[in-house]
Amino acid sequence: xxxxxxxxxxxxxxxxxxxxxxxxxxxxxxxxxxxxxxxxxxxxxxxxxxxxxxxxxxxxxxxxxxxxxxxxxxxxxxxxxxxxxxxxxxxxxxxxxxxxxxxxxxxxxxxxxxxxxxxxxxxxxxxxxxxxxxxxxxxxxxxxxxxxxxxxxx
Amino acid sequence: xxxxxxxxxxxxxxxxxxxxxxxxxxxxxxxxxxxxxxxxxxxxxxxxxxxxxxxxxxxxxxxxxxxxxxxxxxxxxxxxxxxxxxxxxxxxxxxxxxxxxxxxxxxxxxxxxxxxxxxxxxxxxxxxxxxxxxxxxxxxxxxxxxxxxxxxxxxxxxxxxxxxxxxxxxxxxxxxxxxxxxxxxxxxxxxxxxxxxxxxxxxxxxxxxxxxxxxxxxxxxxxxxxxxxxxxxxxxxxxxxxxxxxxxxxxxxxxxxxxxxxxxxxxxxxxxxxxxxxxxxxxxxxxxxxxxxxxxxxxxxxxxxxxxxxxxxxxxxxxxxxxxxxxxxxxxxxxxxxxxxxxxxxxxxxxxxxxxxxxxxxxxxxxxxx
Numbered sequence: 001x002x003x004x005x006x007x008x009x010x011x012x013x014x015x016x017x018x019x020x021x022x023x024x025x026x027x028x029x030x031x032x033x034x035x036x037x038x039x040x041x042x043x044x045x046x047x048x049x050x051x052x053x054x055x056x057x058x059x060x061x062x063x064x065x066x067x068x069x070x071x072x073x074x075x076x077x078x079x080x081x082x083x084x085x086x087x088x089x090x091x092x093x094x095x096x097x098x099x100x101x102x103x104x105x106x107x108x109x110x111x112x113x114x115x116x117x118x119x120x121x122x123x124x125x126x127x128x129x130x131x132x133x134x135x136x137x138x139x140x141x142x143x144x145x146x147x148x149x150x151x152x153x154x
Numbered sequence: 155x156x157x158x159x160x161x162x163x164x165x166x167x168x169x170x171x172x173x174x175x176x177x178x179x180x181x182x183x184x185x186x187x188x189x190x191x192x193x194x195x196x197x198x199x200x201x202x203x204x205x206x207x208x209x210x211x212x213x214x215x216x217x218x219x220x221x222x223x224x225x226x227x228x229x230x231x232x233x234x235x236x237x238x239x240x241x242x243x244x245x246x247x248x249x250x251x252x253x254x255x256x257x258x259x260x261x262x263x264x265x266x267x268x269x270x271x272x273x274x275x276x277x278x279x280x281x282x283x284x285x286x287x288x289x290x291x292x293x294x295x296x297x298x299x300x301x302x303x304x305x306x307x308x309x310x311x312x313x314x315x316x317x318x319x320x321x322x323x324x325x326x327x328x329x330x331x332x333x334x335x336x337x338x339x340x341x342x343x344x345x346x347x348x349x350x351x352x353x354x355x356x357x358x359x360x361x362x363x364x365x366x367x368x369x370x371x372x373x374x375x376x377x378x379x380x381x382x383x384x385x386x387x388x389x390x391x392x393x394x395x396x397x398x399x400x401x402x403x404x405x406x407x408x409x410x411x412x413x414x415x416x417x418x419x420x421x422x423x424x425x426x427x428x429x430x431x432x433x434x435x436x437x438x439x440x441x442x443x444x445x446x447x448x449x450x451x452x453x454x455x456x457x458x459x460x461x462x463x464x465x466x467x468x469x470x471x472x473x474x475x476x477x478x479x480x481x482x483x484x485x486x487x488x489x490x491x492x493x494x495x496x497x498x499x500x501x502x503x504x505x506x507x508x509x510x511x512x513x514x515x516x517x518x519x520x521x522x523x524x
Contacts, residue, residue, distance in 0.1 A: 005400070005407075006403075006406070009407060009408070010408040040243070041243075042240045042241035043209070043243060044245065045343075046246050046412065047245055047246045048251060049248050049250050050357060050440070051251055051416060051440070052456070053330075053332055053335075053438070055339075055353060056248045057353070057354035057355075057361075058342070058358045059414070059440055059442065060208040060209060060358075060441075060442050061208060061210070062209070062210045062246075062396060062412060063210075064244060064398070067401075068402065081402065084244075084398045084400065084407075086409050086411070097401075100402070128255065129309055131393070132309070133303070134275060135256065135274065135312055136307055136310045138275075139271070139272050142266060142271075
């Protein structure tokens with residue numbers, strides 16, 4: 001299963017950071033990793049469209065971490081990778097950026113990286129299943145209401 | 155306000171910090187609270203702090219609650235202080251809450267809404283009776299609760315997100331048309347509120363307002379100092395995917411998600427001066443975390459403020475300056491708390507004036523009697 005690049009970061013964020021960092025560290029030992037810019041963490045202002053008039057406003061701030069790297073294999077293949085995540089761990093973002101480059105360029109290590117992404121997707125899907133169970137268990141069935149006297153309705 | 159720098163209090167202040175820590179830990183033979191416990195088991199408390207702190211960081215909100223022993227105002231203050239130390243890296247593209255992954259979605263306007271109604275986790279229908287068995291909860295039984303819920307609830311095919319209820323009203327021509335403002339959203343963290351302010355400033359201010367303060371203002375409108383008379387078109391709670399551009403490709407990607415509560419209220423319809431048909435009016439509220447009272451209060455006040463901005467305020471809840479300058483928890487708590495700080499000089503001055511006035515009056519009385 002080849003997931004589109006835009007879903008990689010979210011999948012990796014669903015896993016324990018230690019797993020992602022571990023694989024990135026292992027691959028960094030085999031590949032040359034250069035930082036395009038130093039990984040950094042800070043805040044982002046979250047811009048929402050209001051549901052009534054569709055005007056934009058800022059609901060508040062979110063932590064964001066960003067990293068951008070160039071990864072080069074021993075065979076001379078090179079790819080740029082990046083990560084921008086809702087998180088405050090800059091090194092975690094760097095690890096994701098390394099895996100992003102490795103997978104985008106199909107560099108050595110892309111297979112275990114993609115396996116990690118797929119596992120992250122499974123974690124996300126499981127979380128979504130659990131959330132949907134909150135809905136399933138509490139769906140309101142108004143069909144019975146229609147058969148009864150509605151005088152009490154407001 | 156006049157303060158005076160005083161010496162000699164350092165030991166007492168250090169002692170006060172130690173005393174607070176003593177009270178936090180005394181009598182607790184158990185383990186200290188973990189942040190996960192606070193974040194999960196006191197999720198609604200954590201929600202208050204992330205929204206009032208204006209920073210969606212549930213783990214740090216839990217830490218702040220632990221540090222300040224459950225004081226939401228102080229916890230929100232600490233979160234604001236933390237955010238002030240961090241660099242601003244970006245402003246996100248405009249996010250659409252129609253993408254929210256709902257865990258609760260209700261409407262009090264219609265029984266049948268497109269996609270259905272889901273109560274989710276709520277105490278709305280619970281009896282407010284103490285559940286005494288929680289006082290001595292068995293850890294094994296506690297752990298089994300989540301497992302049995304997931305085991306006993308079937309998996310069903312549900313969409314990832316739901317259409318907005320007000321879209322159908324708008325399609326019928328019962329709501330005012332959308333006229334998106336081209337103006338950039340107002341950043342209340344960088345610019346002061348100078349009235350009149352754009353609606354985006356009002357929404358941002360209320361989104362991080364103190365829940366009780368916002369509720370009090372909205373309640374005044376509900377009770378009669380106003381006439382919004384809202385109907386909740388939709389109240390939804392869910393996880394909003396945050397879409398940010400990929401640093402390399404520029405393509406929007408999901409960078410994370412935030413829990414948000416959002417409410418749209420439909421209010422009394424109003425006529426128009428021209429040939430246009432009358433439509434309902436609308437109010438909107440949203441905040442970080444799960445906090446329904448806050449979102450509903452904000453929606454009511456949004457509508458009240460729109461009316462006040464258009465026609466001039468006829469009651470406090472329609473007055474933007476009155477509402478927006480008095481709902482911030484950190485501001486108002488700070489002002490109230492500052493009265494605890496030494497005011498020795500100002501009070502000494504007050505006493506001097508009072509004594510002088512008394513002396514003058516006594517002198518006059520004695521002169522009159524002699």
